[in-house]
Amino acid sequence: MNTVLEAAQVSMAVGHATLLDRIDLRIHSGETLAIVGPNGAGKSTLLRLLSADLMPSAGTVRLKGRDLRAYAPAELALRRAMLSQHVTVSFPFTVYEVVGMGCGGKANAASRALVDAAIDEVGLNALRYRELPTLSGGEQQRAHLARVLVQLACGERAHGPGILLLDEPTSSLDLRHQIALVEIARRRARNGTAVVAVLHDLNLAVRFADRILVLHRGKVAAEGTPDETISSAIVRRTFEIDVAVERTTEGLPFILPQSMRQVSTPPAAHL
Amino acid sequence: MAMADARPMALVTPAHARRPRALPVLGTLLLMLLLAMLLAAAIGAAGIPLARLPAALGITNATPGDALAARDQLILWSIRLPRIAIAAMIGGLLGAAGAIMQGLFRNPLADPALVGVSSGGAFAAAAAIVVSDSRFASHLVALQPVLLPLAAFIGSLATTIVLYRIASRSGRTSIAIFLLAGLAIAAIANAGIGLLVFVADDRQLRDITFWLLGSLSGATWTKAATLAPVMVIAVAAMAFIHRGLDVLILGESEAFHAGVDVERLKRICIVLVSGMTGAAVSVCGVVGFIGIVVPHLLRLVIGPGHRLLLPASVGLGAILMIGADTLARSIVAPAEMPIGILTAAVGAPIFLLILLRQRGLVGL
Numbered sequence: 001m002n003t004v005l006e007a008a009q010v011s012m013a014v015g016h017a018t019l020l021d022r023i024d025l026r027i028h029s030g031e032t033l034a035i036v037g038p039n040g041a042g043k044s045t046l047l048r049l050l051s052a053d054l055m056p057s058a059g060t061v062r063l064k065g066r067d068l069r070a071y072a073p074a075e076l077a078l079r080r081a082m083l084s085q086h087v088t089v090s091f092p093f094t095v096y097e098v099v100g101m102g103c104g105g106k107a108n109a110a111s112r113a114l115v116d117a118a119i120d121e122v123g124l125n126a127l128r129y130r131e132l133p134t135l136s137g138g139e140q141q142r143a144h145l146a147r148v149l150v151q152l153a154c155g156e157r158a159h160g161p162g163i164l165l166l167d168e169p170t171s172s173l174d175l176r177h178q179i180a181l182v183e184i185a186r187r188r189a190r191n192g193t194a195v196v197a198v199l200h201d202l203n204l205a206v207r208f209a210d211r212i213l214v215l216h217r218g219k220v221a222a223e224g225t226p227d228e229t230i231s232s233a234i235v236r237r238t239f240e241i242d243v244a245v246e247r248t249t250e251g252l253p254f255i256l257p258q259s260m261r262q263v264s265t266p267p268a269a270h271l
Numbered sequence: 272m273a274m275a276d277a278r279p280m281a282l283v284t285p286a287h288a289r290r291p292r293a294l295p296v297l298g299t300l301l302l303m304l305l306l307a308m309l310l311a312a313a314i315g316a317a318g319i320p321l322a323r324l325p326a327a328l329g330i331t332n333a334t335p336g337d338a339l340a341a342r343d344q345l346i347l348w349s350i351r352l353p354r355i356a357i358a359a360m361i362g363g364l365l366g367a368a369g370a371i372m373q374g375l376f377r378n379p380l381a382d383p384a385l386v387g388v389s390s391g392g393a394f395a396a397a398a399a400i401v402v403s404d405s406r407f408a409s410h411l412v413a414l415q416p417v418l419l420p421l422a423a424f425i426g427s428l429a430t431t432i433v434l435y436r437i438a439s440r441s442g443r444t445s446i447a448i449f450l451l452a453g454l455a456i457a458a459i460a461n462a463g464i465g466l467l468v469f470v471a472d473d474r475q476l477r478d479i480t481f482w483l484l485g486s487l488s489g490a491t492w493t494k495a496a497t498l499a500p501v502m503v504i505a506v507a508a509m510a511f512i513h514r515g516l517d518v519l520i521l522g523e524s525e526a527f528h529a530g531v532d533v534e535r536l537k538r539i540c541i542v543l544v545s546g547m548t549g550a551a552v553s554v555c556g557v558v559g560f561i562g563i564v565v566p567h568l569l570r571l572v573i574g575p576g577h578r579l580l581l582p583a584s585v586g587l588g589a590i591l592m593i594g595a596d597t598l599a600r601s602i603v604a605p606a607e608m609p610i611g612i613l614t615a616a617v618g619a620p621i622f623l624l625i626l627l628r629q630r631g632l633v634g635l
Contacts, residue, residue: 053524077530084524090377091520091575094290101518101529129289144521151529 002029004194005050005080005163010059012045012218019045021218022059029161032185032195034205037215038239043198044085044167046215050196051082051165063163078155080163083148085171087140092131095124095143102150114153118146121184123177137172145169145181152193161192168198182208203254206230214238226253290574297579300586304359307590311355311597312347315604319343319351354490358596359589360498361487361551362561366588367505368547369562370569370580374516375540376450379570379625382562383548386434386453388427389559390460392552395426397467397479404475419482420497420553427549430456435541482556484609487596494554501550506585508543512536513577520575558611560618561588567625 005027012020020042027033027050035043048054049061052068061068063079071079081102089098099119103111119128122142132140148164155162164185170178178201185195185208199205205212205226212229214222216238222229230253235243242258312328313319325331327343365383372381383389399422434456438449464483471479515536518526527533551558565588566580573579592610595617599610 048524051528053527073527073532074530077528082528084522084528087521087525089520091379092570093517093520093575097290097517097574097576098521101521104514104530 003027004029004064004161005196006062007046007050007056008060008062010046010049010056010061012042012049012054013057019218020049020056023218023220025050025213025220027163027194027196029194030189030192031210032189032197032208034209034212035196035198035215036200036202036205036212037221040217041215041238042218043215047082047165047167047196047198050163051080052076053082077151078159078162080165081148081152081155082165083144083167083169085167087144089132089140092133094129094131095119095135095146096128098132098143099146099150102147102152103154110157111150111154114150115146118149118153121149122146123180138174138177141169141172142177145184149184149188152188156191156193161194164188164193164195166195166197168200170199170201170204178204179207202230202235206252206254230255290576290579291572293579296573296583297586300583300590304586304590304593307593307597308355308359311358311593312351314597314601315346315351317342317346319347350490353492353495354487354596355593356492356495357490357498357554358487358592360495360502361555361558362565362588362590362592362595363502363585364498364505364547364551364588365558365561365592366565366584367509367581368544368551370566370577370584371512371516371540371547372544372562373566374519374577375537375544377520377522378450379567380563380622381450382560383427383544384557384559384562385457386450387455387457387460388430388434388453388545388548389552389557390457390464391430392423392427392549393483393557394460394463394467395429396420396423396482396552396556397464398422400478400482401467401471401475404472404478420494423553423556424549426460427552428545430460431541431545435538481609484556484611486607486609486611487555488600488607490554498550498554501546502585505543505547506582508539509577509581512539512543513581516540516577516581517575556611558592558614560614560622561592563625564614564618564621565591567621 003026005025007023007025010020010023010025011018023046025046035046037043045054049056052061052071055069063071063076068076096115096119099115100107100111102118103114119125122145124139124142124146127135127139132143135143145166148166152162152164166185169181173181182204185197189195189210197205197208199208209226211224212222212226213220214229214234221238222234230245232243232245232255235241235245235255243255244258245253245255248254309321309324313321313324319327323340323343326340327347329344368383369381372383372386373379375381396419399418403418434449434452437452464479468476468479515526515531515533518529518531519533519536521529523533526536565584569580569583569587573583591614595610595613599608599613602608
């Protein structure tokens with residue numbers, strides 16, 4: 001498979017605290033990768049390193065074989081798009097204007113078509129001229145998703161399949177829109193985009209990802225297919241909680257959290 | 272499946288939600304500016320009726336030997352027109368500097384006066400008045416017309432550079448620290464001004480007070496010529512910063528992700544704002560609130576996009592400043608009211624209004 005983004009022995013330290021410790025990760029074109037782990041495991045830090053928002057204390061991150069530091073911000077923006085966890089807009093920009101920022105505010109017909117398509121895809125057609133600060137958290141998150149999709153599309157038009165990085169993109173979304181987001185991401189992956197998402201919901205991660213990276217205290221606790229990574233033993237070790245792992249009718253694993261008090265007892269037999 | 276919403280657009284999209292187009296907005300502002308200039312030329316302690324204005328302007332020929340026409344021409348070309356030109360440029364500079372700074376701070380309440388840039392300039396100007404007028408430096412008195420603007424300009428620039436140094440670390444600028452440090456520096460500059468007022472004699476005190484309240488009474492074509500290049504550079508720079516400022520509203524990380532060289536943009540904006548404010552303070556002293564009122568009023572009509580907001584701020588700033596100055600020199604004629612009093616009387620309530628609206632939004 002074609003590696004588009006590669007982290008080699010990447011560490012991140014702030015003062016005496018090590019947030020990430022020698023992480024190796026290869027991300028391939030056309031795959032969906034979920035990064036999961038408990039609070040403070042270093043998930044968002046890893047995503048910020050992959051987006052060049054942060055520079056690692058040690059190790060390198062390469063995008064298409066070239067060190068991330070060697071890219072100018074504008075060059076990077078055409079090759080990867082990133083949706084941050086919290087974005088607040090303090091001025092009354094409309095949904096349409098915010099989504100339009102994805103293509104650098106260009107007003108030509110091709111850009112307008114991309115903006116219209118993205119707004120339609122996230123289901124904000126009815127709210128396209130509403131001011132963003134007046135919308136609910138979930139609607140704002142969908143508007144920012146549309147903006148990032150426009151940026152990705154603009155970049156892909158010039159440079160071929162790119163990378164889409166999503167930091168907890170479903171934190172404000174209801175169930176229907178969570179699943180819709182998963183489908184949007186998977187659709188991009190089918191077209192060759194590498195999609196990496198930090199997710200809290202393990203069941204959603206299973207639906208979303210070809211591959212799951214489990215982080216724990218800044219280190220890789222497990223990496224592999226959902227079947228390989230979403231096991232009661234791994235979840236117990238990283239999240240310090242007992243879970244029952246069931247199977248959906250499609251054969252995908254899904255977890256049911258049990259009581260935290262059972263952490264010290266040996267794992268129960270699972271179905 | 273998309274996150275589709277089945278409601279048809281036409282039923283839910285009010286026509287007024289669309290933003291006005293650039294050309295009609297800028298055209299309207301230009302017309303209003305011309306009208307304001309015309310009225311400002313006609314109104315004053317020595318009025319020039321509109322009927323006599325074309326002759327005074329030299330558009331039509333005056334009757335030879337007409338003493339009144341000669342007087343009109345003298346007043347217009349030596350006093351009123353340079354004053355109008357300066358008012359327009361200062362209003363434009365302050366309005367646009369406010370809009371840029373608010374974009375940079377992602378806060379509609381940010382203003383060059385708020386972070387001490389104007390205070391730094393005013394302190395330097397007040398210091399120049401006291402020092403050049405003292406018996407220790409009497410030889411500097413002759414240089415005062417040059418010294419004052421220069422001092423104000425350097426004071427503003429120095430304040431901004433100190434602020435930037437305090438707030439930037441490892442190549443990144445913290446907006447919160449910038450804002451707080453600005454408040455502290457404004458307090459220091461104001462304490463310095465207080466000290467200068469304390470040691471100044473009566474004549475110096477009058478000069479300082481007039482400077483602090485803002486006045487255009489000493490307008491000359493030379494001063495207008497010093498402002499013109501700053502105005503040209505500022506307007507030209509708008510073409511390069513408007514897209515970056517729009518995305519910067521989403522936050523520094525988001526702007527970086529979207530391809531903006533955030534550190535470069537911030538440096539350009541900081542130098543621009545200090546240059547524009549310094550130039551304005553150097554010519555007319557501290558005139559507050561133009562930088563807050565102008566972008567706020569414009570955003571209500573044209574929205575917050577900087578492509579149109581920045582040039583429109585120049586236009587509306589110029590119109591308001593010409594209006595305020597015309598009022599300042601005519602309501603207590605033949606005396607003049609300091610223009611800073613007028614702009615504060617209008618601007619401060621609008622500042623409070625924005626603050627109250629912000630309180631609702633951010634839970635202050």
